[in-house]
Amino acid sequence: xxxIPALPRRYHAASIWxxxxxxxxxxxxxxxxxxxxxxxxxxxKTFEHLIxxxxxxxxxxxxxxxxxxxxLGINWIRYRRALGLLAFYYVVFHFSVYLLLDLQxxxxxxxxxxxxxxxxxxxxxxxxxxxxLAVTSNNWSIRKLGQTWVKMHxxxxxxxxGGALHYVLAVKSVTLVPFIHIAAIGxxxxxRPLRKPFLNWKRGKxxxxxxxxxx
Amino acid sequence: xxxxxxxxGPYKLDEKLTPKxxxxxxxxxxxxxxxxxxxxxxxxxxxxxxxxxxxxxMVGKPKxxxxxxxxxxxxxxxxxxxxxxxxxxxxxxxxxFPLAAILDQVEPLGxxxxxxxxxxxxxxxxxxxxxxxxxxxxxYVEGLRLDEARHPLxxxxxxxxxxxxxxxxxxxxxxxxxxxxxxxxxxxxxKIKLVEEQPQTTWKNSNAREYGFYSNVNxxxxxxxxxxxxxxxxxxxxxFGTKRVDTLPFNGYANEVASLYTxxxxxxxx
Numbered sequence: 244x245x246x247i248p249a250l251p252r253r254y255h256a257a258s259i260w261x262x263x264x265x266x267x268x269x270x271x272x273x274x275x276x277x278x279x280x281x282x283x284x285x286x287x288k289t290f291e292h293l294i295x296x297x298x299x300x301x302x303x304x305x306x307x308x309x310x311x312x313x314x315l316g317i318n319w320i321r322y323r324r325a326l327g328l329l330a331f332y333y334v335v336f337h338f339s340v341y342l343l344l345d346l347q348x349x350x351x352x353x354x355x356x357x358x359x360x361x362x363x364x365x366x367x368x369x370x371x372x373x374x375x376l377a378v379t380s381n382n383w384s385i386r387k388l389g390q391t392w393v394k395m396h397x398x399x400x401x402x403x404x405g406g407a408l409h410y411v412l413a414v415k416s417v418t419l420v421p422f423i424h425i426a427a428i429g430x431x432x433x434x435r436p437l438r439k440p441f442l443n444w445k446r447g448k449x450x451x452x453x454x455x456x457x458x
Numbered sequence: 459x460x461x462x463x464x465x466x467g468p469y470k471l472d473e474k475l476t477p478k479x480x481x482x483x484x485x486x487x488x489x490x491x492x493x494x495x496x497x498x499x500x501x502x503x504x505x506x507x508x509x510x511x512x513x514x515x516m517v518g519k520p521k522x523x524x525x526x527x528x529x530x531x532x533x534x535x536x537x538x539x540x541x542x543x544x545x546x547x548x549x550x551x552x553x554x555f556p557l558a559a560i561l562d563q564v565e566p567l568g569x570x571x572x573x574x575x576x577x578x579x580x581x582x583x584x585x586x587x588x589x590x591x592x593x594x595x596x597x598y599v600e601g602l603r604l605d606e607a608r609h610p611l612x613x614x615x616x617x618x619x620x621x622x623x624x625x626x627x628x629x630x631x632x633x634x635x636x637x638x639x640x641x642x643x644x645x646x647x648x649k650i651k652l653v654e655e656q657p658q659t660t661w662k663n664s665n666a667r668e669y670g671f672y673s674n675v676n677x678x679x680x681x682x683x684x685x686x687x688x689x690x691x692x693x694x695x696x697x698f699g700t701k702r703v704d705t706l707p708f709n710g711y712a713n714e715v716a717s718l719y720t721x722x723x724x725x726x727x728x
Contacts, residue, residue: 277697284494285494285690287700288690344697355685361683415544418593
């Protein structure tokens, strides 16, 4: 089992805040670059695409938390809410750039895009599906909703699938960068049905030791 | 790029030219990578000289043109709109000559109906043609109907902005067909072949539902994944004021070329 030095408990909250700050850095940096001419001659599209890719990256990181704990014993569950919310913020940024800077509030064009263009339909559906997850990402909702919360937040799998599909359908040809992101999402989703058998197998192997989950 | 002189050609535009830096750094040339800046960044090793273009097929006098001979043609400056199928556009001062001038020299046979074009394959100089993930099968191929190829608007370009073509723009010689989407303008041409049947074209082979043989600019026929009604002018407006203009039928060249397609259903022949 891989072991990394455990972060003392008193730093947990600070490390989560640090994650928010670090996680918002790519958006801030690209925004600064786009606004000052550093993103080439089509800064809107470039910015829109970079922000979209970062949204996918945070979805990938969110999905990676559980297998990381199951397989390597690294427990970063305390960061999962921040990662999921960062993914949500980037999806919101991505859509805002499309709405404000790309189509310049031409709601007719936005509406017809959403209705007629499957990759935009899918992307928009993912944004909508993320809203209830973001709204209920607080301790009060978790306590209040109980098992419903757990079931509801499985929607992230659908969002991840939709995000990958949105990306594949948006590019003209799938080259290395899209492939890596899509493969990561594919592997992380494929792990879910394998999780129970894997944990049972692992438990059987280590018996009579206590369950493998460590902090 | 070396200086290249040309006389003013018959086609001018009253529109603002796209800055040269935008024309030479915002490119689709997948042989050098799929990012817009890849062609300008990855084409340094490409050698556009020496160069020959073979013109063959159903012609009376097949011929191999050396670059020196090509540069001795009567060169004209032509400022054309360029509309990319992706929804952006530029206004570019090309230097070139009508494709018809070369076709006349090789004397096409009566049976020739189409012109097929082919790009060079040099994986050692074109990084996009090597490696694990290649965007398209090579060589890149394109085609025109013979009457489209002979149309006075159709040129072979050897320069832009008063200089020979930069590698990223298709050095040393490329096709420019201003009323069609940009991908029809095949770059770094090594072969031109007169044929009887409609030739293979790279993007149609890759996705026939989205890219047709004709690919005439048409705001009324959407790309399956996006609208073609408007276009974004590259190099104008910046980040907070993207300049969008309406896309014109045949990219604004309808008066000159619409008659080539009379009686044709342009929705079916996209």
